[in-house]
Amino acid sequence: MDNNLTYQFKTANVAIKLIVINVAIFLVVSLLSFVLDVNTTTLTRWFVLPEELGELILQPWSIITYSFLHAGFWHIFWNMLWLYFMSRFILNLFSEKRFLTIYLLGAICGGLLYIAAYNVFPVFEGSRGYLLGASAAVRAIVIFIAAYTPHAKIRIFVFNIKLWHIGAFVVLSDLIQLPTSGNAGGLIAHLGGAILGYAYAVQLKKGNDIGRWFESLMDTVQGWFAPRKKRPFKTVHRTHAQTKNTYRPQKEDKSDHQKKVDAILDKIGKSGYDSLTKEEKDFLFKAGNDN
Secondary structure, eight states: OHHHHHHHHHHSOHHHHHHHHHHHHHHHHHHHHHHHTOOHHHHTTTTSEESSHHHHHHOTTHHHHGGGOOSSHHHHHHHHHHHHHHHHHHHTTSOHHHHHHHHHHHHHHHHHHHHHHHHHOGGGTTOOOEEOSSHHHHHHHHHHHHHHSTTOEEEETTEEEEHHHHHHHHHHHHHHHTTTOTTHHHHHHHHHHHHHHHHHHHHHHTTOOTTHHHHHHHHHHHHHHSOOOOOOOEEEEOOTTOOSOEEEEOOOSOOHHHHHHHHHHHHHHHHOGGGSOHHHHHHHHHHHHHO
16 A cells, blocks of 8 residues: 555656645644644744744745645645646646746745845834745746636636636735735735746746756756666676677666657656657557567
C-alpha cells in the first residue's frame, strides 16, 4: 500500500504534489498542536512571514515557507480547490517547471508586497502581524492563465465563464474588501501574487520569459541534492595480437532510437496521443512493428 501511494505521488503532476504537500503539512501541524497542547502560532513561529525586516533577516526562508502553512480548514480548502481547477489550464499549455515557477514567484512577490506595505503605509503603523497561506501563490496561478488565455472558458454549473471574468472577479473582490477587512495584510499579499501572474503572462506573450532565471536557480538547487552518477565499470579485452590490456567502458546510454521512443511515450503521458505529430506517430508505429 505504501509503495503504491509513493508511486502515485511520484507520477502525479506538480499541482497534485503541491496539494498533497500543503495538506500533509496542515495535518501534521494540527496534530502536533493538539498532542503538544501548543498554539499553532507558537508552533509555526519560525516559518510564517513576519512583517518586520529585522525578523525577516533572521528567518529568510519564511518568504517561501509561509505559503505552505494555513490558518484553518476553510483557508486551505479554498486555496487547494482553486489550485486544482486552474492548474489544468496551465499544465495543458506549459511545463510543470513553469507552473512551479509561477507558483513560487507568486508566493515571493505576495510576501514582499506584504512586507513593503507594513513598513511603508501609515495605516499599518504600530500594528504587528504575520503572513501565512498559499493564497498569493494561487492568485498568481489564476491571474496568469486568465491573462494568457482570457477568452478560454470554464464551466461552472450550467454557465460557461471566460477566464478573464474569473480573474477580474478575484482581483476586484480583494480590492473591495481591503478597506474594511481585518485581513488587509493578507489581501495585499493576494494582490502581489496577482501582479506577478499578470506581468508574467503579458511578458510571455511578448516572448519574454521573466521566470527563466528562477527556473535556472531551481535547477541549481536541485543539482545540490541530486546523487552523483557513478563512473561506469571497465572491462578488459585481451586478444592474441595484443600484450596490453584494452579498457572499454560498458555502454550505459540508450541508443538514439530508444531515446526517441521514450521521448514520444513521455509526450503521450503528458499530453495524450493526439498531441503527436504525423511523423512521431509513424515513427512509433514502425518501432512497434520492428519489435
